[in-house]
Amino acid sequence: MYDWLIVGAGFAGSVLAERIANERNERILLIDRRNHIGGNAYDRYDDQGLLIHQYGPHIFHTNAKQIFDYLSRFTEWRFYEHRVLAQVDGTLVPIPINLDTVNTLYGFNLTSEELQEWFAGRAEKVDEIKTSEDVVVSTVGRELYEKFFRGYTRKQWGLDPSELDKSVTARVPTRTNRDDRYFGDEFQFMPRHGYTRMFEKMLRHRNIHIMTQTEYEDVRYKIPHRRVIYTGPVDEYFGFRFGKLPYRSLRFEHVTLDKPWHQPVGVVNYPQTQDYTRVTEYKHLTGQEHPKTALTYEYPSAVGDPYYPIPKRENQELFKRYERLALATPDVWFVGRLATYRYYNMDQIVGQALATFRRINDTVPRGAAG
Ligand code: FAD
Numbered sequence: 001m002y003d004w005l006i007v008g009a010g011f012a013g014s015v016l017a018e019r020i021a022n023e024r025n026e027r028i029l030l031i032d033r034r035n036h037i038g039g040n041a042y043d044r045y046d047d048q049g050l051l052i053h054q055y056g057p058h059i060f061h062t063n064a065k066q067i068f069d070y071l072s073r074f075t076e077w078r079f080y081e082h083r084v085l086a087q088v089d090g091t092l093v094p095i096p097i098n099l100d101t102v103n104t105l106y107g108f109n110l111t112s113e114e115l116q117e118w119f120a121g122r123a124e125k126v127d128e129i130k131t132s133e134d135v136v137v138s139t140v141g142r143e144l145y146e147k148f149f150r151g152y153t154r155k156q157w158g159l160d161p162s163e164l165d166k167s168v169t170a171r172v173p174t175r176t177n178r179d180d181r182y183f184g185d186e187f188q189f190m191p192r193h194g195y196t197r198m199f200e201k202m203l204r205h206r207n208i209h210i211m212t213q214t215e216y217e218d219v220r221y222k223i224p225h226r227r228v229i230y231t232g233p234v235d236e237y238f239g240f241r242f243g244k245l246p247y248r249s250l251r252f253e254h255v256t257l258d259k260p261w262h263q264p265v266g267v268v269n270y271p272q273t274q275d276y277t278r279v280t281e282y283k284h285l286t287g288q289e290h291p292k293t294a295l296t297y298e299y300p301s302a303v304g305d306p307y308y309p310i311p312k313r314e315n316q317e318l319f320k321r322y323e324r325l326a327l328a329t330p331d332v333w334f335v336g337r338l339a340t341y342r343y344y345n346m347d348q349i350v351g352q353a354l355a356t357f358r359r360i361n362d363t364v365p366r367g368a369a370g
């Protein structure tokens with residue numbers, strides 16, 4: 001008899017397995033339908049020995065020292081500040097849009113103060129910022145919005161930015177200085193030996209039993225357990241009874257090139273051309289030295305594994321119906337990006353899992369492992 005059956009070995013499921021095993025000394029069966037642990041953060045060495053991220057580039061960044069300290073128990077870090085260039089009008093320029101972006105694109109020599117005025121002269125007045133279009137046009141105006149955001153967003157989501165919640169493009173700031181880092185967070189690092197190694201260390205415990213290539217439905221009624229932590233899609237758990245929650249998918253094309261470098265930074269975005277959204281070159285992220293180089297092209301898709309909840313009002317309303325069911329389901333805890341239908345980064349998922357653990361500790365009597 002297991003005390004807990006945890007469905008999904010990504011950040012949500014793994015952090016909870018680690019906490020429960022170490023702090024409550026209870027027995028856990030951790031399963032995943034994929035053939036590996038780590039969820040979407042899984043990384044591996046390709047045929048040529050290059051470390052790649054199977055599900056696209058994962059860069060750890062957070063402002064929460066507590067979350068950084070927690071993960072530091074399981075990995076050493078490599079300092080890495082992520083930089084992204086966008087190919088716009090045939091030129092590679094920094095994104096987030098900054099002083100150099102505008103000066104390069106338009107052949108200007110503006111100062112920060114002059115750029116602020118330039119933006120103010122182009123920004124559109126929007127009474128209430130609701131959509132992903134509103135966020136950008138009200139900051140930098142329509143022309144830069146169309147060059148950098150409209151095409152990329154349509155490709156990535158299959159929707160116009162005017163149909164998406166403001167929170168989507170609000171992830172990307174606008175700057176008037178020369179800061180060209182993608183993230184502004186205080187802690188920006190990569191796990192020195194990769195994410196998978198970090199997960200292995202997190203899950204090494206006599207009370208944690210791991211089964212990969214295992215579906216929840218296959219063990220649900222066969223392997224006795226007292227409680228469940230479920231980190232898969234919430235609509236799937238309830239048999240899609242209110243209809244499918246939309247998730248956006250991606251197809252990843254991994255390529256190895258017989259040359260040391262391909263592009264000047266870790267990621268290049270393609271907002272105007274190509275069917276893919278972005279190209280990642282992992283050696284920039286990992287610091288690995290190798291005569292060859294590995295890239296991933298991301299092709300957005302309506303079908304395939306669920307990667308992104310789609311932030312949009314009617315989707316949120318449908319999710320709320322499932323959430324009401326979830327809250328009324330005893331002894332099952334719903335955690336993570338798919339089960340809570342939130343466009344969360346890794347650090348936010350770790351924070352959510354640690355908060356769930358505190359709630360479990362406050363409400364669930366301990367049952368010591370046999
Ligand atoms: P997941 O990692 O999705 O884990 C859920 C697991 O549950 C999966 O492995 C799945 O196989 C398993 N599962 C589901 N249903 C079942 C079932 N019925 N039975 C058995 N197993 C099941 N975040 C950042 O902070 N920085 C980044 O740079 C970043 N880049 C990203 C790039 C891409 C392309 C994507 C898609 C996401 C990115 N993220 C990034 C977000 C990050 O991947 C997530 O925040 C995090 O991985 C979510 O963890 P999770 O445990 O909630 O979900």
Ligand code: UDP
Pocket residue numbers: 086095148149150152153156168169170171172269271
């Ligand atoms: N975005 C864009 N152009 C860019 C970068 C981002 O239009 O060059 C928009 C797009 O809608 C994207 C969102 O901003 O989905 C969030 O970008 P982020 O890089 O955070 O996406 P993620 O890494 O989560 O895929």
